[in-house]
Amino acid sequence: MRPPGDIRAELEAKATELGFDAFGVTGAVLSEEVSARLRDFVAKGRHGTMEWMETRLHHRESPQGLWPEARSAIMLGVNYGPKDDPRLLLDAPEYGNISVYARGKDYHDLVKKRLKAFARWIVETYDCELKVFVDTAPVPEKPLASAAGLGWQGKHTNMVSPRFGSWLFLGAIYTDMNLPEDTPHRDQCGSCRACIDACPTNAFPAPYQIDARRCISYLTIEHKGPIDEVYRRALGNRIYGCDDCLAACPWNKFAKTSHEAAFHARVELGAPALADLVVLDDATFREVFSGSPIKRIGRDRFVRNVLYAIGNTGDREHLPAVNNLCHDATDVVRDAAGWAKAQLEGEA
Template identity: 85%
Template sequence: MAGPGDIRAELEAKATELGFDAFGITEAELRDDVAEWLHGFVAEGRHGTMEWMETRLHHRASPRALWPNAKSAIMLGVNYGPKDDPRLLLDAPEYGNISVYARGKDYHDIIKKRLKAFARWIVETYGCELKVFVDTAPVPEKPLASAAGLGWQGKHTNMVSREFGSWLFLGAIYTDMDLAHDSPHRDQCGSCRACIEACPTDAFPAPYQIDARRCISYLTIEHKGPIAEEFRRALGNRIYGCDDCLAACPWNKFAQASHEAAFHARVELGAPALSDLVVLDDASFREVFSGSPIKRIGRDRFVRNVLYAIGNSGNTGHLPAVNNLCHDASEVVRDAALWAKAQLGGKA
């Protein structure tokens, strides 16, 4: 009969066969201090308008509150490392800068399909019960991945890996099997503050703490209304997400470009022209971003972001398109258009 160590080796071999780049197992429970951090994050309002974090906090702070039968969490990672530093495009104001993770196909679909294949094999092989998650359920992926040895949560609160730097998609499988656990990864940030100092909006009140309300990723993706004027200049040409704190991490010197073609930047999303994006209506937006995670924020929020980037571009050639949007049906688009017009010296 296979022992816990043998089963772990079999699981890791199958995960590698299915295309996962990182693998580890931990107990399906969080340390008390991690659960306290989550509660404090919400209590201080740093989650912004992400109400789902508050309403399901009890599940996020305790895997067994989500599924009482869970004994082990199998944590998996897929490398999505970019070929080039994503910050290079920040110096090209005529183009929109999209976060690396959203330049290719939607990772949710790709990883969930892979997780389900892995889950079917586990059930057939070991006859257990399990549940599969990838970023859409109240699962504390980063703390669990750290506990499972995939890496550690850096001072920017994101995962850092010795092998893949800051570029790992995470997936989780909760199972009722009592598996051999891996050792937690040691924090190797040291005295480095590169990620904190790289943030354009000072979203880190202290190391290992983040205020989402100041984070460009939150503002451009999760926040539905007009973005506060104090942050609009700092957005630059970032129109969906931000990679500055991730890209600044020195551990990226060991990272490698993803071997997954689906995660490579689509030609039209690697460096999209703002002039092409600002004219998108709802139908054309859905067509352009079919199969992309960008699609979920909708045309109005996306064009809002594009207009902020246009306002920061200094190019008055955009004024005709901006003027058209000053009368858009969407209030958030109208507000952004009026701001962009003022930045470009157009008449009110």
């Protein structure tokens, strides 16, 4: 039997060899503070229509809540740092602004493939049991990553890495091995509130708290119906997600552009023209966004977002396309088209 410390060192070396940029280990039980914060988030309804947050709450509170045999959580990160500040496009209203993580290929595919390769090696080497996760199960990735020393949860509730700023994809491996735990990273936000002040919809009721119902990422991705009119102007040209709070973090001065070509912005998604996106039918939408995380929200929700952005341009040249969609087969598109039409015609 190898000493646990040696096993941990071997795991980190293999993770680096496979292309992971960050590695850490923590125990399979999280603090009561983490559980209490999650329960409070759900009790206040701040999860919006994400029902799975409530129905699988007990699974998300700690690794052992999901898998009682878990003893350690191996936390891994992959840098997806953008080349430029993602907010630059916000000053170009004729183009759609897409969250950095969705401008390239679907990170789930790349990270999960890498995690599975790592998991196979671990099982073959140490004859243990494990489970692999990448944003597809009720796993508290951010609290675990903080406990494992990858960084800390900032005031925007997202991870902040001293090496990569705001730009880390997280993956987790639960194992029945007892591994030495890393020291949790201390919070280094200090008195800064750049992320909170950057939010266009005031989605942070207080530091370290978020109300998803006001968050543009939630509204444009998870929310299925019409977006409340009070937020439509604030969307600007954000048509899929929002990076404002992430990009505002001063720790991004240490961020590095991702070395993964798959995460670099596809040419057609770096600055897509709204006029091209609003005319997509279902088949063309699926073709354009094949291999992209955007594909999962479907054509109707995506065109809904594009119509809100068009309504915010003030450019009446979009009216023919908008008028066509006022007769779309789906309610959510017709509603968004009607709003955009009213904005462009000055009838709001």
